[in-house]
Amino acid sequence: MLPVFRNINVFPLKHTNRPVNPFDLCHLIRIRLCSSKASAVKEFEDPEISHAEGSAVTISDQFELLSDVMTPLWKMPYDEQLRAKHNWSQSVVRMINERVNANRKEKRRLNVTPKIYHVKSSPVIMEYRNKDEFSIRNGADGHPKTVGFFIGSTASDNAVCVPGTHVITMREKHKKIAQNFEQYIRTSELPVCTDFRPGGGNWRRFIVRSNEEGNTLAVAVCHPQLLSQERLIEEQQRLKEYFTSGPGKDDCPQSLYFQACPHARCTNEQAPFVLLHGKPFLEEHMWGKTFRISPDSFFQINTQAAEVLYETILKQANLTPRSTLLDVCCGVGPISILAADRVRGCVGIESVRDAVLDAKFNAKINNATNVDFFYGLAERLTERIIEELDLATDIVAVLNPGRAGLDPRVLRLLYKCPQISTVICVSCKADMPSTLKNFVQLFTEGNFKLNSVTPVDLFPHTWHTELILKFIR
Numbered sequence: 001m002l003p004v005f006r007n008i009n010v011f012p013l014k015h016t017n018r019p020v021n022p023f024d025l026c027h028l029i030r031i032r033l034c035s036s037k038a039s040a041v042k043e044f045e046d047p048e049i050s051h052a053e054g055s056a057v058t059i060s061d062q063f064e065l066l067s068d069v070m071t072p073l074w075k076m077p078y079d080e081q082l083r084a085k086h087n088w089s090q091s092v093v094r095m096i097n098e099r100v101n102a103n104r105k106e107k108r109r110l111n112v113t114p115k116i117y118h119v120k121s122s123p124v125i126m127e128y129r130n131k132d133e134f135s136i137r138n139g140a141d142g143h144p145k146t147v148g149f150f151i152g153s154t155a156s157d158n159a160v161c162v163p164g165t166h167v168i169t170m171r172e173k174h175k176k177i178a179q180n181f182e183q184y185i186r187t188s189e190l191p192v193c194t195d196f197r198p199g200g201g202n203w204r205r206f207i208v209r210s211n212e213e214g215n216t217l218a219v220a221v222c223h224p225q226l227l228s229q230e231r232l233i234e235e236q237q238r239l240k241e242y243f244t245s246g247p248g249k250d251d252c253p254q255s256l257y258f259q260a261c262p263h264a265r266c267t268n269e270q271a272p273f274v275l276l277h278g279k280p281f282l283e284e285h286m287w288g289k290t291f292r293i294s295p296d297s298f299f300q301i302n303t304q305a306a307e308v309l310y311e312t313i314l315k316q317a318n319l320t321p322r323s324t325l326l327d328v329c330c331g332v333g334p335i336s337i338l339a340a341d342r343v344r345g346c347v348g349i350e351s352v353r354d355a356v357l358d359a360k361f362n363a364k365i366n367n368a369t370n371v372d373f374f375y376g377l378a379e380r381l382t383e384r385i386i387e388e389l390d391l392a393t394d395i396v397a398v399l400n401p402g403r404a405g406l407d408p409r410v411l412r413l414l415y416k417c418p419q420i421s422t423v424i425c426v427s428c429k430a431d432m433p434s435t436l437k438n439f440v441q442l443f444t445e446g447n448f449k450l451n452s453v454t455p456v457d458l459f460p461h462t463w464h465t466e467l468i469l470k471f472i473r
């Protein structure tokens with residue numbers, strides 16, 4: 001049993017609008033775990049859980065359940081996890097095969113038979129997450145302002161928020177800053193946002209990021225509802241004082257931001273990230289190069305494993321001084337900047353403006369003079385960029401979109417371009433229909449062969465695995 005973090009009584013419920021029934025909670029979590037990929041489903045016949053009225057779901061149970069949701073493989077030895085991920089990679093290839101053959105009129109099956117490499121392990125398996133996104137809702141003790149992660153379903157009204165104190169992939173600093181933020185919002189007059197409509201409350205999310213040196217950047221996200229600008233500024237000032245000179249000062253992040261976001265998510269253009277304290281950016285180092293990361297920019301969640309990922313991508317790409325790298329969905333530019341010394345030039349496309357500004361800055365400070373980045377959607381920019389790469393004889397495209405995959409028009413442009421002989425697809429959601437569709441299109445319409453699949457474990461203790469799929473003509 002995990003150690004008890006602090007004494008929370010589930011009953012009586014002082015702060016809640018609606019009591020949490022411990023039986024409901026367990027039942028919900030059981031459904032959640034059974035429907036997840038986790039094989040180890042916890043049985044809830046624990047003597048510490050009694051369903052009689054007035055009894056409690058122990059805090060240690062909540063922590064264990066949260067670990068089961070967030071890190072479902074946490075009880076499996078790491079080498080077994082790697083074997084399970086290898087099997088999963090094979091199943092992705094089977095899914096590609098099924099889809100390739102699903103709509104074929106000809107009787108003869110097409111076989112996609114790439115070489116599947118062993119999973120490249122993560123150099124670090126504990127406390128590797130450099131970003132955590134905390135929700136704010138009712139805790140299992142009924143406190144309406146609890147900063148943590150949901151267990152149960154948010155769609156039904158039964159989800160509760162559990163602090164991430166025992167999640168083994170989370171860094172201690174993130175936990176401490178989140179605990180301090182929880183203390184802060186419990187003193188704030190603003191309620192938690194439970195509805196986007198007026199009157200639905202304010203506090204929504206808390207994001208903590210850090211680099212390998214231990215510097216941290218935090219963003220408090222608040223729905224502005226009908227609050228005046230003066231009231232928002234007053235809250236920002238109080239939050240800043242709490243962390244810089246108040247009770248949170250021992251765990252003050254190096255950068256503290258506030259965002260008044262009226263939607264589920266807002267970019268910096270939609271709702272500016274307001275810097276309350278410290279440096280505007282986080283800096284990360286890989287291969288002796290420096291990367292600036294803005295609060296709005298993507299960065300791989302496991303920095304040390306990301307180095308392994310990038311090294312593997314560049315190796316698979318067989319780059320030469322004659323190559324041009326087309327870096328589609330480039331983020332803050334790591335793939336292009338790390339490849340710059342090996343190639344004729346790199347061009348990156350990215351749809352988040354701040355990430356493009358970071359990428360340009362990163363190219364400059366790393367002296368990557370043969371690299372350029374463009375702001376916009378790949379589906380809008382790729383055609384013009386390919387036209388401008390007219391003189392390039394050997395183009396390698398690296399595609400690393402989010403879970404939505406890429407628009408089929410982008411892939412069409414790539415396989416119609418004769419100078420592109422290699423396409424490397426990088427995905428952490430390779431088994432999602434949107435992503436599988438991209439692979440199948442490259443194979444069936446584009447006549448590319450799937451040459452190899454290399455899994456890289458960016459997410460130890462979870463089922464997620466980053467896959468590098470190499471397609472060649």
Ligand SMILES: C[S@@+](CC[C@H](N)C(=O)[O-])C[C@H]1O[C@@H](n2cnc3c(N)ncnc32)[C@H](O)[C@@H]1O
Pocket residue numbers: 298299300328329330331332333334335349350351352355376377378379400401402
């Ligand atoms: C998984 S991240 C990869 C970023 C980068 N390759 C890296 O390793 O850090 C995906 C990036 O693609 C961007 N993106 C998603 N859809 C896009 C699109 N249609 N056009 C351009 N960029 C897109 C996102 O903003 C995000 O920065």
